Amino acid sequence: xxxxxxxxxxxxxxxxxxxxxxxxxxxxxxxxxxxxxxxxxxxxxxxxxxxxxxxxxxxxxxxxxxxxxxxxxxxxxxxxxxxxxxxxxxxxxxxxxxxxxxxxxxxxxxxxxxxx
Amino acid sequence: xxxxxxxxxxxxxxxxxxxxxxxxxxxxxxxxxxxxxxxxxxxxxxxxxxxxxxxxxxxxxxxxxxxxxxxxxxxxxxxxxxxxxxxxxxxxxxxxxxxxxxxxxxxxxxx
Numbered sequence: 218x219x220x221x222x223x224x225x226x227x228x229x230x231x232x233x234x235x236x237x238x239x240x241x242x243x244x245x246x247x248x249x250x251x252x253x254x255x256x257x258x259x260x261x262x263x264x265x266x267x268x269x270x271x272x273x274x275x276x277x278x279x280x281x282x283x284x285x286x287x288x289x290x291x292x293x294x295x296x297x298x299x300x301x302x303x304x305x306x307x308x309x310x311x312x313x314x315x316x317x318x319x320x321x322x323x324x325x326x327x328x329x330x331x332x333x
Numbered sequence: 334x335x336x337x338x339x340x341x342x343x344x345x346x347x348x349x350x351x352x353x354x355x356x357x358x359x360x361x362x363x364x365x366x367x368x369x370x371x372x373x374x375x376x377x378x379x380x381x382x383x384x385x386x387x388x389x390x391x392x393x394x395x396x397x398x399x400x401x402x403x404x405x406x407x408x409x410x411x412x413x414x415x416x417x418x419x420x421x422x423x424x425x426x427x428x429x430x431x432x433x434x435x436x437x438x439x440x441x442x443x444x
Contacts, residue, residue: 259339321382324377
């Protein structure tokens, strides 16, 4: 009865490197959301995906950030050429269904990215 | 543009007291208002939620009060306990499903 799993839990990167964050949703959930939490701030929506489709990426920075949720395997949030301002906690959430009726989003434990 | 404003930023309450956290929203398209509880190093967990067709919802020691005309809602924690010490986030969403969060309230319940 596993919930949302995220790995790694902690990730340290040097400026200019790439960061790959993985999220496995609750079994049976096909809707995945990524949120970013800066220190002492609330969570900010980044992107909403269904299997093989990006539904809403209105919160994603225009450059260096990308996300995917393939037919098989976890959802991936990729940050290229990281900068210090990317240091944050990145949370993944999943839900059973999507827009139209609200379904609870279950959050993972987060990946804490530190950029040196 | 911040669409959900939350206050206070931090709150200290004695054990047994009432903790009150307030939120206000701007977007009238929002139709679902959850509250999340987050412990250090953990992800947010849904605590209680309300739709705007009711003015109050109670679950155990937790109550949401909702004022649709004022576009405000609040969380009341009755008989606050040290185990309630955490950060609380209000949120709002509409048919788009993505959550818009408040900035959080760090609650400390003292003995």
